[in-house]
Amino acid sequence: MTAKKNQIIQDQKAFFNANALLEKAKKDSPLFEAYVNKEQARGFSWLSSCQYILDYGCGTGTSIDFFYKTNPGSAARFIGVDIADNAIKKIAEIYPQHEFHLIENNQLPSMQEKQVDGAYLLHVLHHSHEHQQIFSAIYTALLPGGKFFLSDLSSGNPFINGARSIFTLLPYSVKNKFSDDLVVDGSIPEKYPVDISETLNQLRAVGFKIEKVGYGHLYCFLFDWIERFMPLSRIGPIHWCYRKLMHFEQYLLTKSFFQKRAEVFYILCSK
Numbered sequence: 574m575t576a577k578k579n580q581i582i583q584d585q586k587a588f589f590n591a592n593a594l595l596e597k598a599k600k601d602s603p604l605f606e607a608y609v610n611k612e613q614a615r616g617f618s619w620l621s622s623c624q625y626i627l628d629y630g631c632g633t634g635t636s637i638d639f640f641y642k643t644n645p646g647s648a649a650r651f652i653g654v655d656i657a658d659n660a661i662k663k664i665a666e667i668y669p670q671h672e673f674h675l676i677e678n679n680q681l682p683s684m685q686e687k688q689v690d691g692a693y694l695l696h697v698l699h700h701s702h703e704h705q706q707i708f709s710a711i712y713t714a715l716l717p718g719g720k721f722f723l724s725d726l727s728s729g730n731p732f733i734n735g736a737r738s739i740f741t742l743l744p745y746s747v748k749n750k751f752s753d754d755l756v757v758d759g760s761i762p763e764k765y766p767v768d769i770s771e772t773l774n775q776l777r778a779v780g781f782k783i784e785k786v787g788y789g790h791l792y793c794f795l796f797d798w799i800e801r802f803m804p805l806s807r808i809g810p811i812h813w814c815y816r817k818l819m820h821f822e823q824y825l826l827t828k829s830f831f832q833k834r835a836e837v838f839y840i841l842c843s844k
């Protein structure tokens with residue numbers, strides 16, 4: 574793909590093939606790294622007892638990296654699937670001890686005797702259609718009692734929606750500070766809105782039992798964005814203020830008004 578600069582790319586497979594060839598993004602400051610990933614850490618702790626885990630939409634392995642960070646020394650085996658061949662090639666080089674497959678049309682490779690006892694699907698729904706088909710494939714791959722952790726963007730956060738609407742107009746010097754938000758040559762992928770109630774209905778329809786629904790991120794990511802230009806969290810009083818604002822954000826996210834405006838949601842469910 575030759576991505577034109579300042580564009581929103583519709584072809585998800587082409588976008589993720591190009592994205593897989595880029596270097597992995599640099600890390601956030603320690604304060605924000607822990608905070609922005611806490612929903613994922615919660616899901617991965619929940620999956621910590623699983624022996625064989627399906628990573629649906631595995632990309633180049635960022636999630637497996639983070640799984641090991643959350644569960645150091647885990648002996649879990651992974652089977653990862655993705656639609657982007659470059660991502661599958663790269664992740665197979667990084668993790669030769671695990672198994673990876675290129676898939677199309679949400680058809681998993683034959684699992685036969687090798688059903689998994691855990692699965693996760695992270696940030697795939699807003700890049701894909703046919704969600705119920707994906708849930709059904711995951712349900713079939715899971716052993717009875719198997720655990721499934723899903724997390725995605727909830728499309729309701731006004732700051733993110735505003736930032737996204739002006740993103741393509743920004744200079745590359747600003748955009749390249751957001752490479753973890755998937756920028757390829759100045760272009761970003763189309764993101765489809767995800768409806769949480771509809772997602773829950775689809776999960777129940779294929780047979781999943783919902784264990785927990787959680788929400789994250791209202792405004793604290795704005796400080797993380799500032800941090801990419803000026804590392805203010807290194808200044809003691811500002812660090813203290815950020816921590817207070819993070820606690821307040823957690824409080825607000827217990828209220829349904831703010832849950833509807835959260836940037837991410839996660840669902841823990843079982844077969």
Ligand SMILES: C[S@@+](CC[C@H](N)C(=O)[O-])C[C@H]1O[C@@H](n2cnc3c(N)ncnc32)[C@H](O)[C@@H]1O
Nearest residue numbers: 589630631632635636655656657695696697701
């Ligand atoms: C935003 S990335 C997330 C990668 C990884 N899950 C993570 O959290 O780091 C989305 C990934 O989903 C993959 N993807 C999109 N639609 C898919 C589908 N229908 N089946 C499998 N993978 C898909 C893309 O190729 C890409 O690697």
